[in-house]
Amino acid sequence: MDHPDTFHRLIYELITAEHRSDAAREFAHYGGASDLVFFVLDREVGALITALGFPPTMPDASGWAKFVEDTAKSGSEAGALTYPLPGQTIHCLGRSTTRDAVVVFIGGEPRVDFIAQVIDVMPILRVLFQAEQAVLNANATTALARNATRQLRSQAASLEQARRMANSELIERHKAEEALRVNAAELERSNRDLQQFAGIVSHDLQEPLRMVSSYLGLIEMRYAPLLDDKAQEYIGLAISGSQRMSQLIKALLGYAQVGADERTMVPVPLEAVLIEAQGNLEARIVDTNASIQCTDLPSVKGDHVLLVQLFQNLLVNAIKFSRKGTAPVIRVTAVDQGSTWLISVADNGIGILPSDHSRIFGVFQRLHSRDAYEGCGIGLATCKRIMGRHGGHIAVASEVGVGSTFTLSFPKSGSW
Template sequence: MNRPEPLPPLAPPAGMGPLPVGRWFLLAGTAVALVFAVGVTAILIALTQTQGARKTLVDVIDPTALHTLEISTALQAQEGAIRGYGLTTEQQYFQDYRQGVADEQAATGQIAALLPRLPDPSALRSRMDRLTIAAAAWRRDYAEKIAAAVPKVGANAVNRDLGKVNVERFNDVRAALADQQDLLNRLHDLGRDRLQKGWRTIYVAVAVLVGSLALAVIGCTLIVRYVVILPVARLARQVRAVATGDFDRELGVERPAELRELSGHVDGMRRRIVSEWRAAEEARQQFAEQAKELKRSNGELEQFAYVASHDLQEPLRKVASFSQMLEQRYADQLDDRARQYIAFAVDGAKRMQLLINDLLDFSRVGRVGGELTPVASEDALDRALRNLDALLTDAGATVTRDDDLPEVVGNTLLLSQLFQNLVGNAVKFRGSEPPLIHIGAERDGGMWEFHCSDNGIGVDPKYADRIFLIFQRLHPRDVYPGSGIGLALCRKIVEYHGGRIWLDGGEGAGATFRWTLPVVGDPDA
């Protein structure tokens, strides 16, 4: 049978072909992580700016505007109180005036504390200086003159000239207040715009994050679909086609790298299986032809066995019969040498018949033995001893056995022949004492180990293997008759049952043969 040709590599070399699935997801994950990092950074920056804008607006600009309003209120209160004091000379008005001044100074001090935290402190500082100067000029030129004149002239302290001065100086105060309030309004609008811009940035960054996550989900879905699901489905269709009998169908997908390698291995396995299958099919055909030839050969062997057992033995019987008749009829005419020749011819014919029968028995083992079934070894031994009854009686032999010989898996006729050959050998090769033969068995795992011991002449251990070969004899034929097939037949019977037989090389007289047979119910039997 020809060996299949070497197959090409199962998969492309490493580092070639499309990206693996892990690389696809790594790239997608890196892109998503980058977008996510940018979005989170933008949100953090926007939150920081928004927080700063909110603190500036709420904690600085709005309180400054409130304190400016307090200054305006305090100045209005001062103007009304000092004018009332000049018209009525009542001290309550003068006290209200002093309270207004104190309130103005307190509000001015609070604004001065907030100035460093304003977005443009110099602009507000210049306007505060203008307001302070305008308020000081009004108090110097109007309020303080009325306060100084009331104790002297009483209600006549307020005159037309001071009224004009009041209008002029207080208009300057109002203008300074309006300018400062306008600046604070602009700063308020600027802070509000910064706050709104920060929130818009946060909204945009959150939207970008949500969009990037959506794109990541879509991208992963597309990767799974086009890089995993579709190639797997394509490979599955190809495998199904092969499974349905299209063994020449090529398997292969181009992406991803893992599936490409896997498809290469699967295709290589397909090609190897197809190659082995074709080789096995060729071998099966050859085995079928050999089985057919073997069947024909067995048929011829059966025919030969029939001829050997009938037609071939008939001439031998005639040779022996007519030789004996020749000796009887012409006995008085034959000398001793002629009678010896006739005896040789008769003996040769009988030995040829024995040899043919033994060869037939040897050839039948395993061919016409029948099915192996549970067999009681006691029954097989009894049958063998009945066949050897005359021989055992003539030799004065004693055969003993263990109390309970086991049940084994085998064929009754073959096992009987095995016992018969071993016991017959023990009687044939006996010594000067009457033969003592013992049959026993003990369990050895999944096998029964039998033994047949005798007190005969024994066997030299160096011939332990030779004695089981066909036609091998250790003694001359005129000393111990036989065909040299007995032990070879025993070996063939034991091996047919799945066991083995050997000569025990123990010390002492006689010989001990051991053999194994399967235990009934053993799974390996």
């Protein structure tokens, strides 16, 4: 059985590889095909074209164009196409979920599960490939516009030429405004696609993981007397791995949804936020004998759910990275700095090296092994994303062996 991480790694390489055609070929081999090509709708020309990084032209262009167009309409096509050279044909499968993106599996015998996996991630790939094409088109348009402007300025020897130049600049501004409007619409659609993808991940990945974990637990419980120590160790590792993957998926969904949802910002009292976050962590606080102290906290304009998540992540980190033999002590304070509120969350934990201060806010950035400290490496990245949604920022000051202080800067404009 293929490891699920292989599919995700190949998708990542397909997205980021400098030579995308080579990455696509490796991806196709993994699924049983000889090669594959993605086509996306270019809104500038109103036609489906190969995505950036794939061959810009195909042999027998008209035959390929008809096959891709038929796939976009029907959702599924099969047939022989000319590839890779004129005079050579190969059996191909075309799949599509919308009319603006098509994937063609070339040759081989692509597995049914692989085709289904590719179709599941097509909404995300479509957004990425169309965004790349839009950037390329925008760069070309900008280059042409700049060249035209330079030519006009070089010929501007009269008032009439100056007037024409002003008109040209006005037109360019209108184009830029229109491009901004289109990009805003694309961003909104991308957010919808992200939410759709989050739903797919939640259902299609979480449910199988729960089933795997449950059945492994049943095997461990019912057949324990029949299993030797090594078999029981393997089952324990499998259960632990599925639980970690489930936690990772939930963390990624939380990270993605911070920026995907439309949220109404209202006055939120931070004292109530802190109380709720403490309540969510009551068992952990009692188990570790943690002490949480706070001064009077202000209200800020924000989203209550996101702010609870923000403080809960910071409290979890402070408790998790406490020094052995020392009960965690966490102090939450507020300072009025005129235009901003500075909220500090200070602990007496193990501290962070100066060289790691910026690194810790990245996704999947762990400073310690999983055996030493649990977690997915997404908590502080989510905090940074939440602060960005609130127009603020987060920073850290720390001394190894003494503790860390995370500072949250909330703008006062619109605060109460």
